Amino acid sequence: MKNDMKSILLDSDTIRKRVHELGQEITRDYQDEAPLMICILKGSVVFYADLVREIDLNVGFEFMTASSYGSATVSSGEVKIVSELDNKIVNRHVILVEDIVDSGRTIAYIKNDMLKKGVKSLKVCALLDKPDRRVTDVQADYCGFVIPDEFVVGYGLDFDQKYRNFPHIGVLKNEMYENNAD
Ligand code: IMP
Ligand code: MG
Numbered sequence: 007m008k009n010d011m012k013s014i015l016l017d018s019d020t021i022r023k024r025v026h027e028l029g030q031e032i033t034r035d036y037q038d039e040a041p042l043m044i045c046i047l048k049g050s051v052v053f054y055a056d057l058v059r060e061i062d063l064n065v066g067f068e069f070m071t072a073s074s075y076g077s078a079t080v081s082s083g084e085v086k087i088v089s090e091l092d093n094k095i096v097n098r099h100v101i102l103v104e105d106i107v108d109s110g111r112t113i114a115y116i117k118n119d120m121l122k123k124g125v126k127s128l129k130v131c132a133l134l135d136k137p138d139r140r141v142t143d144v145q146a147d148y149c150g151f152v153i154p155d156e157f158v159v160g161y162g163l164d165f166d167q168k169y170r171n172f173p174h175i176g177v178l179k180n181e182m183y184e185n186n187a188d
Contacts, residue, residue, distance in 0.1 A: 007160075007169060007172045008172075008176075010169070010178055010179060010182050011172075011176035011177065011178060011179065012176070012177045012178060012179045012180070013176060013177050014174045014175070014176045015153060015156075015158055015174075015175050015176060015177060016151060016153075016161075016174060016175040017174045018161075018173040018174050021056075021133075021150070021161060021174070021175065022056070024150045024151065025053065025056045025057055025060055025133075025150065026060050028057060028060065028131065028148050028150060029057055029058075029059075029060020029061045029062075030060065031148060032057075032061050032063075032101065032131065032148065033060075033061050033062045033063055036063055036099060037063075039063065039099050040063060040064040040065065040066060040099075041063065041065055041066070041098070041099040041100065041101050042065070042066040042068055042094070042095060042098040042099065042100050042101070043057075043058055043061075043065045043066065043067060043068070043101050043103055044068045044069070044070055044091065044095075044100060044101065044102050044103060045067070045068070045069045045070075045103050046070060046071075046072050046102060046103060046104050046105070046112070046116070047069055047070065047071045047072075048071075048162070048164070048170065049104075049105035049106065049162045049163050049164065049170075050103050050104055050105045050133070050162060051162055051170075052161050052162035052170070052171075053103065053105055053133045053150075053161065053162055054103045057103060057131070066094075066098070068091055068094060068095075070087060070088065070089035070091060070116075071086075071087065071088040071089070072085060072086065072087045072088075072112050072115075072116060073085070073086050073112075085111055085112050085115040085116075087115070087116060087119070092123055095120060095123055095124075095125050096123065096124045096125070097124060097125070097126050098125060098126055099125075099126050099127045099129075100120060100125045100126075100127065100128045100129070101128075101129050101130075101131050101148075102116060102117070102120075102128070102129070102130045102131065103131050103132075104130060104131070104132045104133075104146070105132070105133055105134065105161075105162050105163055106132060106133065106134040106135070106136060106158075106163065107130070107132045107134070107135050107136065107140075107144065107145075107146050107149075108136045108139050108140075109139055109140060109141045109142065110140045110141060110142035110143075110144040111141065111142060113130055113132070113144050113146075114142040114144040117130070117144065129147040129148065130144075130145075130146045130147050130148070131146065131147065131148040131149075132146035132148070132149050132150065133149075133150040133151070133161070133162075134149075134150060134151055134152075134153050134158070134163075134175070135149045135150075135151070135152045135153070136152075136153055136154070136155055137152060138154070138155040139155055156177050157177070157178070158175050158176065158177055159172060159175070159176060159177075159178055160172035160173065160174050160175045160176050161173065161174065161175050163175065165178060165182070165183075
């Protein structure tokens with residue numbers, strides 16, 4: 007897979023160290039609490055699995071699906087969520103775990119929806135933040151890395167459902183998009 011990359015933006019060692027720091031921050035901020043960690047599938051699953059093991063608290067595990075992308079690299083602007091969490095989030099400290107905040111539409115939509123349902127508190131932990139592309143005023147409360155406006159893959163992030171298992175975060179060669187443009 008490395009041959010398909012134009013560049014590696016964040017290697018696995020760099021990611022691991024930062025995820026460790028995020029876990030320590032969350033552990034400090036939620037002392038004596040049992041936050042409910044919600045993994046937003048599929049892109050966040052690798053980050054989530056690493057992050058929860060860096061948190062020294064009794065966290066709860068939940069999963070939900072959200073998608074605003076088809077097979078293109080530009081957001082459709084439409085957010086679909088699939089979730090049956092309504093009862094489980096009531097009166098809980100919820101942490102949404104997201105791979106990347108890009109336009110911010112996905113996270114803004116989920117946040118608005120959850121805030122109406124009686125959570126005790128709601129924070130967002132995003133591995134990546136692409137502030138140049140933001141169209142909403144949503145911010146991640148915990149953020150791994152701020153990155154430039156480039157489409158990245160690996161460590162859970164995909165292009166057309168591929169490269170999710172690449173251990174680093176990289177930028178694809180242009181020809182990889184051309185090969186897929188059918
Ligand atoms: P938003 O709603 O525009 O913030 O988009 C968030 C979702 O778009 C993320 O959870 C990703 O699944 C996807 N996404 C945004 N940027 C990238 C990228 O550079 N690579 C892969 N997926 C991305
Ligand atoms: Mg996602």
